[in-house]
Amino acid sequence: MITPAVTANTVPRGVRLGYGMGSFCTATVNAVPGLLLLFYMTNFLAVPAWLAGVVVTAPKVWDLVINPLVGRWSDRTVSRWGPRRPWLLAGACTLPIVFFLIFAGPQLTGYAAAAYVGVCFLATATAYALFEVPYKAMPGEMTNDYHERTSLLQWRMVFIGAATAISGVLAPAIATSDGANGTLSSYRVMALTIAVILLVAMLGSFFGTARAPMTGAPEADRGGWREQFAAVKGNRPFVWLTVLACTQMLAVSMMLAAAPYFATYTLGSPGATQTLFAALVGPILLTMPLWVRVAKRLDKRGAMVLAVVLFGGGTTAAIATPLFGPVWAHIMILLVGVGYAGLQLMQFSMLADVIAEDAERTGKRRAGVLTGLWTAIESGVSSFGALIFGVTLSISGFIESEPSRPVEQPDSAVTAVLIGQTAIPALIIFASALITLKYRLTPPGAPAPDASA
Template sequence: MKLSVKEKLGYSLGDTASHFVWDLVGFWLLIFYTDIYGLTPYLAGVIMFVGSIWDAVMDPIVGVISDRTNTRWGKFRPYLLFGAVPYAILAVLAFTTPDFTMSGKFAYAMITCLLLRTAYAFVNLPYSSLSAVMTDDSNERASLNTYRFISAYIGQFIVTGAALYLVSFFGALGQQGDSVNQAQGYQITVMLFGVLSVIFFLITFFTTKERVPEPKKQDNNVLTDFKYLFMNKAWIVLTIVGIVSFIMFAMQNAAIAYYFKYYIADAENVQLFNIVGTVALIVALPASKPLAKRFGNKKVYIMSSVLSGIFFALIYVAGDNLWLVYTFNVLAKMAYAPAVPLLWTMLADVADYGEWKFNRRTTGLCFSASVLAQKLGWAIGAAAASWILGVTHFVANADVQSDSAMLGIRLLVSVIPGVLYASCALVMIFYGLDAQTMEEMKQELADRRVETEND
């Protein structure tokens, strides 16, 4: 099933919408909690960790519900229509700073964080699952996900490049002299990105179509869904890769602001660093589809993990030499860029594999459980970053940090994420869906659907 450029672009804007809000959470919520709202690193880490437990409950529920949703708009598209506005509102509340006691602040931050995670699940999980039912062609899925992640990183580019400037601009409104109310700045900035997210999700809803049906005789037994999901070895491999890689992403994203503020002693430089890294990703992403067609999804992912892991680790060797820091980061981002859309392409293929092997299609559960693993990895990584800061005796807003705190910050953006991401290559060795299997699977599923339609 070939997709038009219009539909690919429309679909891709949904991930721009997700990044407009979720990148604010990933890059700045931790430092917002500690440096703006006044929570201790330990309490902030607890919130991140509890959020992962909450996701463990909510994400599979969303997957099961979406698999059983049947409307005139399809299974997954309705969630974009009805979930976008609550998602934006809760994002604003998460970056709001009511004047409570420390325990009150902790409770407020915990509640708003959990509600935001819930809203994100009800929008982003169906959005991710949508790519698997728009087409059954693996190459088209690779192309679709390339469009998706180019738009996603453009969203990240905008957020990481403009957010702190917008915080300063909006934070200065109504203030005297050169003073800046950062809490106000964050809140208005999130409002702006929240509105844009709603608009983009609606564009995705109106420009996409669901085409791949589930088997007509499939029952609604939830336990059976989970039974066959955990019998799907390819899904297990991708889930482990998702956990490990997102621990890496979260650690580095959470620590990078600390790295530039305290080690490089130039907090504003993080903006340019993030911009350059995102540009490197966008430039290298189009290589994903041709590399996959030439070498296969599995081989490309393995080489990407190894090379990017090495380059990330070399950031530690660069010390405070900004030219080398930027160079190694650009090389790392370009090395792992082709693997980004391939992970989601392979997840769609894994959903097909479940239908082919067990005659049971659970697209929503397959994606939601994998995204749960990724979010669990993200939460573990963010919490671990916070706890490592605590263990190494980091002191928020101190003019001088201890040597142990500096070491912890440096490791969090270089060696630790480098080793973690390179280890994904070892896991991917066990991924069994090669090109020959995929072609056989595609043809048999097409024949089954024709037979079902003729019955």
């Protein structure tokens, strides 16, 4: 159980808005490559599906190294801007550039194209870590109040919803503006547009958090890697939350990778990618106050289980899309979106609780290390969603192509697309409900969950 805090801080509205703007980084860098990169490589650069899946997955292994490093560095940073904000600025100055280069390479195809995209995606992962790891560490240090952290993070989720809408609706719309499936030029225009949005939002977050309160532990943990990892390993709430987030994001990333294929081969309309994404992210913009109330009523664990049921139920029901058509698919994805909104809010709110509890218990500032590990492991595991889907396509006989050489996919590949969008993510997300029961942090004064749960 989280013990009562010494003080209960209310984060100023201006800081909430400034902090929330940084979520454009989170949503965009996850959504655009997750949604378009696999399709871009297989259908524009003639990269085999299995290799494209490896390219999307491989740079994430680097996260296991760079994210904990950045977290450790930010814990130990001493500056007039605080320990986290110098790193926000470093990420803002580098990420937009390397993100643009992913889609703006030379005229390459096949293995050469895969190598180029892989290098650029690795650089993007590095720049993303500079911003994202310190950024995620900040809520646990802004307030000591259990429910205030959820309230603060609903602003983050609103911005994630807006950013995901831009990424999932605007980005595909620009990418396909030159035809049904788009062209290399339209993908470059898309990348430039998103890069500019990234730059503005990330700088806005840097300046907007200048007055953020800092209530974390006064000194950084100066122990070595072995001591820090031993302490993290012994933090059971952190371990179970990490396992939970990895499981859920694996399902989400697989659905993202499958979405353009689902729109193209199941719904018969590549443009449906935008409307499906709108159905997914719309609830994030609309349901945050509701999820905050649910978390107060059922506690965060109960709210998480409810979110899993909604997400999994909608995903399972979407299997019937070939029978009921596109309208049915959109309604089910809307239901998934309601669940997804709850999953995201509860994940980040629980992480802030874990960070605050660790600082209070140990008297050390270790938010960066915790966040770095959490982000690295979650990102690495979730990236396997694209790999699993790419391998599924290859096994099913999916044929890679270029815009000038459209091909007719075999029935087995079309079936694999449907299964990859619905059945497999549903099984994964339902498994996370059991993992949720292992998370035991509760608000001050509340009884701890039954240890037999």
